[in-house]
Amino acid sequence: MSKRDPLKxxxxxxxxxxxxxxxxxPFYFMAMTGFKGQFxxxxxxxxxxxxxxPSFQNYEEVLTxxxxxxxxxxSLAIVGVSVVLILxxxxxxxxxxxxxxxxxNRPLFILIxxxxxxxxxxxxxxVYLFTREIGLYDSLWALLGPYVAFNLPLTxxxxxDFMRLIPREIQEAAYIDGSGPIRFFFRMAxxxxxxxxxxxxxxxxxxxxxxxxxxxxxxxxxxxxxxPLAIWEYQGQYAMNIPAIMSVLTLSAxxxxxxxxxxxxxxxxxxxxxxxx
Amino acid sequence: MNSVAHVRETxxxxxxxxxxxxxxxTLTIFLFLxxxxxxxxxxxxxxxVNSFQLSFYKWNGIAPxxxxxxxxxxxxxxxxxxxxxxxxxNLVVVSLSIAIQMPIGMGLAVLLDQGGRFFxxxxxxxxxxxxxxxxxxxxGILFKYIYDPSFGLINPALEAVxxxxxxxxxxxxxxxxxxxxxxxxxxxxxxxxxxxFLAALTSxxxxxxxxSLIDGAGEGRxxxxxxxxxxxxxVRTAIILSLIGSLKxxxxxxxxxxxxxxxxxxxxxxxMYKKAFPSFEVGYGSTVASALFIIVMGLAVxxxxxxxxxxxxx
Numbered sequence: 031m032s033k034r035d036p037l038k039x040x041x042x043x044x045x046x047x048x049x050x051x052x053x054x055x056p057f058y059f060m061a062m063t064g065f066k067g068q069f070x071x072x073x074x075x076x077x078x079x080x081x082x083x084p085s086f087q088n089y090e091e092v093l094t095x096x097x098x099x100x101x102x103x104x105s106l107a108i109v110g111v112s113v114v115l116i117l118x119x120x121x122x123x124x125x126x127x128x129x130x131x132x133x134x135n136r137p138l139f140i141l142i143x144x145x146x147x148x149x150x151x152x153x154x155x156x157v158y159l160f161t162r163e164i165g166l167y168d169s170l171w172a173l174l175g176p177y178v179a180f181n182l183p184l185t186x187x188x189x190x191d192f193m194r195l196i197p198r199e200i201q202e203a204a205y206i207d208g209s210g211p212i213r214f215f216f217r218m219a220x221x222x223x224x225x226x227x228x229x230x231x232x233x234x235x236x237x238x239x240x241x242x243x244x245x246x247x248x249x250x251x252x253x254x255x256x257x258p259l260a261i262w263e264y265q266g267q268y269a270m271n272i273p274a275i276m277s278v279l280t281l282s283a284x285x286x287x288x289x290x291x292x293x294x295x296x297x298x299x300x301x302x303x304x305x306x307x
Numbered sequence: 308m309n310s311v312a313h314v315r316e317t318x319x320x321x322x323x324x325x326x327x328x329x330x331x332x333t334l335t336i337f338l339f340l341x342x343x344x345x346x347x348x349x350x351x352x353x354x355x356v357n358s359f360q361l362s363f364y365k366w367n368g369i370a371p372x373x374x375x376x377x378x379x380x381x382x383x384x385x386x387x388x389x390x391x392x393x394x395x396x397n398l399v400v401v402s403l404s405i406a407i408q409m410p411i412g413m414g415l416a417v418l419l420d421q422g423g424r425f426f427x428x429x430x431x432x433x434x435x436x437x438x439x440x441x442x443x444x445x446x447g448i449l450f451k452y453i454y455d456p457s458f459g460l461i462n463p464a465l466e467a468v469x470x471x472x473x474x475x476x477x478x479x480x481x482x483x484x485x486x487x488x489x490x491x492x493x494x495x496x497x498x499x500x501x502x503x504f505l506a507a508l509t510s511x512x513x514x515x516x517x518x519s520l521i522d523g524a525g526e527g528r529x530x531x532x533x534x535x536x537x538x539x540x541x542v543r544t545a546i547i548l549s550l551i552g553s554l555k556x557x558x559x560x561x562x563x564x565x566x567x568x569x570x571x572x573x574x575x576x577x578x579m580y581k582k583a584f585p586s587f588e589v590g591y592g593s594t595v596a597s598a599l600f601i602i603v604m605g606l607a608v609x610x611x612x613x614x615x616x617x618x619x620x621x
Contacts, residue, residue: 122343151599154579160354178350242443259444
């Protein structure tokens with residue numbers, strides 16, 4: 031755009047501001063209410079008003095109660111292990127689909143990709159029964175299987191595309207140098223797919239960090255709850271202390287928002303992974 | 308074995324015969340696919356089969372015996388007013404999601420595309436995307452309070468602009484609960500389509516824009532006649548994603564209304580959960596789940612065939 035019409039610019043900014051209010055107001059409400067005292071909302075002052083006596087008390091209580099960090103640790107553990115396994119298994123399968131010719135290649139690939147549209151709720155009852163049967167019910171690790179399995183299809187889909195792009199010459203050269211298919215995978219295919227791996231790491235981390243349904247069905251003990259389940263239980267318990275709930279919500283949303291602000295392009299690219307094909 | 312000549316010839320290693328030789332390739336293929344196939348088999352494919360099996364039984368999920376009742380669950384499903392209502396609600400969610408998110412997403416994308424690298428617009432883009440980063444659970448809880456008739460934001464905002472008569476308990480009212488939830492769904496997902504469309508718009512070659520502007524097309528006509536047709540593939544992808552996604556909603560509705568009041572915001576997924584877990588009707592819950600599966604897969608296949616035909620026509 032070379033020439034800028036000031037009138038046009040002003041109207042664009044005005045529209046931009048309107049959506050800024052729509053998108054940002056709930057966040058403002060959430061973070062600000064967290065600074066209020068429990069009874070301030072009952073005092074008849076406008077909900078938009080700035081806290082009468084802003085205090086960090088709610089935030090402090092959440093952070094020092096100890097259980098918040100248990101939930102964060104649970105979430106970090108299950109998301110971390112799941113993402114590593116998704117990337118490992120996903121890239122292994124993608125490598126086979128991209129570089130090997132065999133009869134079942136296409137049918138298996140299509141079967142796995144069909145998993146993209148399957149609603150997780152269809153599997154909820156059998157997975158629940160199965161988890162009880164093998165004695166994993168109510169443990170954090172009960173989530174591992176469903177988390178990995180349901181996120182493999184998209185990961186395989188995206189990584190297969192990446193692995194197809196590896197030039198044939200590199201592979202020939204590696205072969206002439208005597209490296210076999212497995213060594214080629216670890217030494218060449220995997221490093222060359224780093225951008226794809228990074229994208230899928232971001233995507234899967236965001237999805238799993240926020241996952242609710244499986245945690246809701248498979249976990250009951252407070253100690254084993256990941257963060258989203260914990261905030262759901264928390265609001266049931268403290269329904270009347272709105273400022274306290276808002277401070278919990280703010281703190282739970284903060285990590286991803288900070289990561290996003292630091293690495294915006296990476297996160298945006300990751301979040302779009304599901305739509306790029 | 309893989310001779311160099313073979314690799315050179317095909318560009319790929321490996322062949323599969325009817326009775327595979329146990330050579331390095333077959334072993335690699337087997338080992339590398341094994342974890343994926345086992346996991347997807349156990350947690351995706353087998354549960355679907357099992358859901359269909361369970362749909363022919365009457366069972367509370369705990370008792371050691373279950374009663375085979377043939378198609379009773381299925382005929383009950385077809386006569387179940389609540390399921391029909393949930394299905395209808397799902398259709399409302401699907402159509403309103405598409406009708407609201409696509410135009411607003413595109414509008415915001417055009418806005419940001421126009422704003423270009425200007426600092427304020429980059430800030431807009433950053434903040435507009437925030438809703439996508441929050442969990443549906445957190446968003447649901449947040450909006451439950453925003454809609455709250457005594458402590459929320461919506462009613463005071465309406466009063467402030469003189470629309471006192473509009474104020475109500477948005478989530479507690481059978482006429483508004485579904486729409487109140489849909490508004491939140493749109494708030495959450497519109498930024499996703501915005502970023503998607505923005506990426507598509509930015510990929511339109513600069514020369515095309517310049518050429519059309521020199522020809523006197525004007526910005527509005529440039530977007531309508533040139534950019535939009537060029538990004539129609541992305542729009543189609545977005546519609547399919549929104550369609551499939553809308554049929555799966557659970558978290559947000561569950562947190563905000565649990566399908567209520569009196570099933571006014573019930574969706575197939577929430578109904579399935581209620582039947583299988585709190586009500587211990589595992590057989591019937593599985594029937595609802597299986598129906599959900601049939602509907603989603605049917606729609607997905609239909610969309611795939613439909614859009615493919617559309618592609619060949621263009």
